[in-house]
Amino acid sequence: MMKKIQKFGGAMFTPVLLFSFAGIIIGLGILFTSEVIMGSIAKEGSLWRNFWELILSGGWTVFNQLPLLFVVGLPIGLAKKQNARAAMEALVVYLTFNYFLNFILSTWGPSFGIDFSKEVGGASGLANIASIKTLDMGMIGALMISGITVYLHNKLYDTELPEWLGTFSGSTFVYMISFFVMIPVAFLSALLWPQFQKAILSFQTFIKGAGAVGVWVFVFLERILIPFGLHHLLYAPIFYDSVLVPGGIYAEWSRRLPEIANSTASLKSLMPEAGFTSTGFSKIFGAPGIALAMYKTAREDQKTKIKALLIPVTLTAIVAGVTEPLEFTFLFIAPMLFVVHALLAATLSTVINLFGITGVYSGGLIEMASFNFIPLFRNHWQQFLLLLVIGLVFTFVWYFVFKTMIEKMDLKTPGRGIEAKLISKKEYREAKEKGGNVSEMDVYAMNIIDGLGGKDNIDEISNCMTRLRVNVKDSSIVKDDDYFKAIGSHGAIVSGNNVQVIIGMKVPKVREKVEEKVNK
Numbered sequence: 001m002m003k004k005i006q007k008f009g010g011a012m013f014t015p016v017l018l019f020s021f022a023g024i025i026i027g028l029g030i031l032f033t034s035e036v037i038m039g040s041i042a043k044e045g046s047l048w049r050n051f052w053e054l055i056l057s058g059g060w061t062v063f064n065q066l067p068l069l070f071v072v073g074l075p076i077g078l079a080k081k082q083n084a085r086a087a088m089e090a091l092v093v094y095l096t097f098n099y100f101l102n103f104i105l106s107t108w109g110p111s112f113g114i115d116f117s118k119e120v121g122g123a124s125g126l127a128n129i130a131s132i133k134t135l136d137m138g139m140i141g142a143l144m145i146s147g148i149t150v151y152l153h154n155k156l157y158d159t160e161l162p163e164w165l166g167t168f169s170g171s172t173f174v175y176m177i178s179f180f181v182m183i184p185v186a187f188l189s190a191l192l193w194p195q196f197q198k199a200i201l202s203f204q205t206f207i208k209g210a211g212a213v214g215v216w217v218f219v220f221l222e223r224i225l226i227p228f229g230l231h232h233l234l235y236a237p238i239f240y241d242s243v244l245v246p247g248g249i250y251a252e253w254s255r256r257l258p259e260i261a262n263s264t265a266s267l268k269s270l271m272p273e274a275g276f277t278s279t280g281f282s283k284i285f286g287a288p289g290i291a292l293a294m295y296k297t298a299r300e301d302q303k304t305k306i307k308a309l310l311i312p313v314t315l316t317a318i319v320a321g322v323t324e325p326l327e328f329t330f331l332f333i334a335p336m337l338f339v340v341h342a343l344l345a346a347t348l349s350t351v352i353n354l355f356g357i358t359g360v361y362s363g364g365l366i367e368m369a370s371f372n373f374i375p376l377f378r379n380h381w382q383q384f385l386l387l388l389v390i391g392l393v394f395t396f397v398w399y400f401v402f403k404t405m406i407e408k409m410d411l412k413t414p415g416r417g418i419e420a421k422l423i424s425k426k427e428y429r430e431a432k433e434k435g436g437n438v439s440e441m442d443v444y445a446m447n448i449i450d451g452l453g454g455k456d457n458i459d460e461i462s463n464c465m466t467r468l469r470v471n472v473k474d475s476s477i478v479k480d481d482d483y484f485k486a487i488g489s490h491g492a493i494v495s496g497n498n499v500q501v502i503i504g505m506k507v508p509k510v511r512e513k514v515e516e517k518v519n520k
Contacts, residue, residue, distance in 0.1 A: 027370030289398025298415025
């Protein structure tokens with residue numbers, strides 16, 4: 001079950017990868033169309049204003065069409081074959097499902113306790129999906145229908161039909177079966193989803209009422225779940241769906257940016273719910289403290305190598321908000337450090353929240369600047385200065401706590417008994433003997449395959465944002481964490497027959513290359 005949950009969660013990242021660019025475009029667009037910040041050049045009807053309104057109209061695409069993106073994104077990560085066809089099937093099935101819902105609710109809405117005559121949005125519980133008026137099931141509904149379709153695709157796509165029915169095979173057969181499956185699913189959704197909407201409202205009341213304590217619990221869980229690959233299942237509905245605010249915190253914060261930019265009130269008073277996106281503070285302020293502690297505690301003869309190892313992964317955490325390359329340098333060696341890291345991350349976010357600072361802070365410096373610092377600096381620079389001071393204080397807290405623990409407990413972090421230098425990749429012998437043209441990625445992929453016990457031991461391959469997820473037939477022949485670090489990755493996790501190789505942001509290309517080698 002854990003393996004399936006991890007794979008499902010990882011597949012969700014396919015559309016999420018688009019958010020960083022979309023966020024930057026929206027942040028810049030709102031900045032450059034604000035008269036308060038830009039002056040008369042941004043007046044309504046000016047050429048400058050019209051140009052950036054054009055940019056914004058496209059920039060909102062990702063956030064305005066989230067359900068559709070998740071519908072087509074999930075099969076890319078979960079379909080075992082013909083991913084592109086599976087994505088097409090999922091889209092058509094999702095639209096069919098919503099057309100069924102539209103008819104059910106417009107015909108029998110009162111029987112399900114739904115007033116289908118209401119306008120979409122707000123507390124109506126209704127939405128427009130591809131111009132279809134339907135239940136507002138958001139990302140959860142999209143993932144549910146897409147998941148059902150992927151399951152049917154994996155089961156039915158290769159079904160052999162009689163030759164005279166050949167035109168109904170493949171994607172057509174999957175859609176035929178899915179079409180009839182969606183009828184009872186639509187009825188069940190009309191019956192159960194309104195109850196779920198009531199539960200969401202109750203949860204919204206609870207989490208809002210928890211205040212800073214709720215922020216602490218949320219951020220701690222987000223960090224501590226990273227090793228299991230389940231953290232995105234915790235935050236995605238809150239960030240991108242209507243758990244706390246309509247459309248999710250990201251979309252609501254972006255929509256209200258002009259109002260927030262023009263106000264001098266505290267950020268928390270303007271949108272307290274945004275405090276739950278403070279998971280990025282540990283990336284900006286915690287990462288340098290951790291890196292400095294590991295550098296300071298390394299052996300003298302290892303410090304040059306450690307510096308070369310830590311600088312790029314620390315910059316990745318700060319600038320891009322991707323912390324796994326850094327966190328996995330100590331997670332398996334000293335898991336108690338990771339627990340302390342999660343505790344400090346939660347405490348930092350809570351302290352900042354108590355000082356009245358909220359916003360979209362889940363990513364790295366680029367995202368934070370786009371959603372917060374650039375468009376809001378004029379009227380909120382004092383709060384950002386306070387944020388910087390608090391963050392730097394915690395950087396030193398991270399440094400002293402990690403340094404003390406590493407030294408007192410003699411933890412074998414990089415440079416303290418663990419070789420910092422990554423050994424040379426072994427030759428791709430077979431290809432060399434044949435005189436083939438071998439790239440560095442070829443060598444890397446073959447080394448990964450060898451570490452997984454060879455291509456005959458590989459059963460299924462997928463990936464999330466930074467990890468290659470592989471189901472193997474025999475985990476006893478999978479090589480250890482040190483091997484995977486030695487070939488250039490950031491380590492590996494083995495849980496039963498599920499192996500996660502920590503690659504980094506180039507994982508999609510690595511997956512393609514590994515699949516290419518395995519399928520030869």
